[in-house]
Amino acid sequence: MITFNTLGDMLLRRYIVDFIAQMQNLSAPIYTQLQEDTNFTPSGDGAYFGIRIAGNEAGGGWRATDDNVLPTASNENVKQARVRPKKYYHTVTFSGLAEAVSARGGEDAFAAGITDAISQAVKRAGARFETDFLRGDGTGRLTNTSASPSASTTIAVDDARPFRSGQVIVGLSNSTGLRIFGPVTVVSRSISGATITVSSAVTGSGSANDGIYISGEQSEASAPTEVTALGLPAIVSATGTIYNLSRTTYPILQSKVIAAGSVALDEALLRRLRRQLLVETDVGSLEGFAMISNWEQYDRYTEISLPFRRFNDMRLELGAQQELTTFEGRPWLISHQALPDQVFQLNLGAVVRGVVRPLSIDERVNMAWVPGQDAFTVLLKYYGENVARMPNQTAKLTGLTTPTY
Structure with a gap:
C-alpha cells in the first residue's frame, strides 16, 4: 500500500518541483534577470566570493627594465569577502485533505488540491524577492x-x-x-x-x-539588523559599508549617486548619470548596463523622448533611436515595486545572485503531518545573498519628484 510520505514525495516532484523556478520568475521579472554567481561557494561559516577592492581600473603599468622587482602601484587587489547567506522560509499548511490523499481519491485529486496553492505561494515568494531587491536596505523594512x-x-x-x-x-x-x-x-x-x-x-x-x-523578522529588542538579501538601496551607495568593507577605505566600492534635489527627471540628469559611469568609472561603454525605475519615472522619461520617437517613427533619421523600453539602446526595466523617487543605472553583471540553495521544497521535511490534526505542512526554503562584485559600476538618481498621471 502506498504511504502518505511516498505519495507526497512522488507528487511534489512530478507536479511542483519542476516548475518552482518558472512560477518564481513570473513574479520577479527584474530580480531573476541577475546572473547566478557560480563562484559563490558556501562553507561552514558563510559563503566566500571575490570582490575587487583596488586597482582594477588602472590596468597595470609599464616597466622600463626588468629589475626583478614587482611593482607596488597600479596592481589589482581582489579580496575574498565572506557573507553569511540569508535564509528565507515559507511554510504552507493544508488541512482537510485526508480523503484526497487516500487510495480512493487518487494522486490526481491529491495534486489538484495542492498544486495551485503551492504555485501561488511560490509566486508570492518571488514577489517578496523582487520587492526586497528593488527597495530593500537589508532590514526587511517595507x-x-x-x-x-x-x-x-x-x-x-x-x-x-x-x-x-x-x-x-x-x-x-x-x-x-x-x-x-x-x-x-x-x-x-x-x-x-x-x-x-x-x-x-x-x-x-x-x-x-x-x-x-x-512581524517576526526582527527581534524587536534592539536596533533593526540585516536579515534579508541586500537590495539596490543598500548596494548602490557612496557611503557606509558593504559586506563589512568600508566604502571610504576602498573608494572603488562607492557607487555614483546624484541627488536631484526634488526636481523632475530630465535628459540632463540621465546624461549626467551616464557620464559619471563612462568617464569617472572608465567602463568604456554601457554594453550590459540597464536602467531600473518605477513606472512613473519611466512615464516621465517617455514624455521627454516622445518628440524624438515621433520623428523616428516617421522614419526621419535624426539619430534618436528611442524605443519603448530602452534608453540609448540599453534596457529600461520597470516595476511598480521600485522606489518612486529614484532611477538606477547599473551593469547587470556587477550585481549577481549568490545562491547556496535555490527556492525549493525541503527534502528533509517535504510534507509532514501536523500532530493531532488532519493537516500537513510544506516547507519552502531559500539560502542566498545578492553579491555586488563591482559596486562602482552602479549609479542612481535620488530625490526626484514623483509624477502623477
Missing part, C-alpha cells in the same frame, strides 16, 4: 510611517506599494527596534492615498518615520 499612528485602522505611510493583503506587520522604531504597534494584518492599501488599512486599530507612542516590518 516603508516608514508618514504620521504618528493614532487609534485607527488606517496608517499613513510613505509608500503603500510594498504591502499585500494578509501580511502581518509591526511598527518598530528604526533606531531602537522596539515595537510601536502591532502585530496587525494588512486588509487593503491605497497607493494614491499613501495609506494602508489594518485589521485592528493601532495605538502607540510612535511618530512619523517609524519603520513597518514583517
Whole structure:
C-alpha cells in the first residue's frame, strides 16, 4: 500500500518541483534577470566570493627594465569577502485533505488540491524577492510611517506599494527596534492615498518615520539588523559599508549617486548619470548596463523622448533611436515595486545572485503531518545573498519628484 510520505514525495516532484523556478520568475521579472554567481561557494561559516577592492581600473603599468622587482602601484587587489547567506522560509499548511490523499481519491485529486496553492505561494515568494531587491536596505523594512499612528485602522505611510493583503506587520522604531504597534494584518492599501488599512486599530507612542516590518523578522529588542538579501538601496551607495568593507577605505566600492534635489527627471540628469559611469568609472561603454525605475519615472522619461520617437517613427533619421523600453539602446526595466523617487543605472553583471540553495521544497521535511490534526505542512526554503562584485559600476538618481498621471 502506498504511504502518505511516498505519495507526497512522488507528487511534489512530478507536479511542483519542476516548475518552482518558472512560477518564481513570473513574479520577479527584474530580480531573476541577475546572473547566478557560480563562484559563490558556501562553507561552514558563510559563503566566500571575490570582490575587487583596488586597482582594477588602472590596468597595470609599464616597466622600463626588468629589475626583478614587482611593482607596488597600479596592481589589482581582489579580496575574498565572506557573507553569511540569508535564509528565507515559507511554510504552507493544508488541512482537510485526508480523503484526497487516500487510495480512493487518487494522486490526481491529491495534486489538484495542492498544486495551485503551492504555485501561488511560490509566486508570492518571488514577489517578496523582487520587492526586497528593488527597495530593500537589508532590514526587511517595507516603508516608514508618514504620521504618528493614532487609534485607527488606517496608517499613513510613505509608500503603500510594498504591502499585500494578509501580511502581518509591526511598527518598530528604526533606531531602537522596539515595537510601536502591532502585530496587525494588512486588509487593503491605497497607493494614491499613501495609506494602508489594518485589521485592528493601532495605538502607540510612535511618530512619523517609524519603520513597518514583517512581524517576526526582527527581534524587536534592539536596533533593526540585516536579515534579508541586500537590495539596490543598500548596494548602490557612496557611503557606509558593504559586506563589512568600508566604502571610504576602498573608494572603488562607492557607487555614483546624484541627488536631484526634488526636481523632475530630465535628459540632463540621465546624461549626467551616464557620464559619471563612462568617464569617472572608465567602463568604456554601457554594453550590459540597464536602467531600473518605477513606472512613473519611466512615464516621465517617455514624455521627454516622445518628440524624438515621433520623428523616428516617421522614419526621419535624426539619430534618436528611442524605443519603448530602452534608453540609448540599453534596457529600461520597470516595476511598480521600485522606489518612486529614484532611477538606477547599473551593469547587470556587477550585481549577481549568490545562491547556496535555490527556492525549493525541503527534502528533509517535504510534507509532514501536523500532530493531532488532519493537516500537513510544506516547507519552502531559500539560502542566498545578492553579491555586488563591482559596486562602482552602479549609479542612481535620488530625490526626484514623483509624477502623477
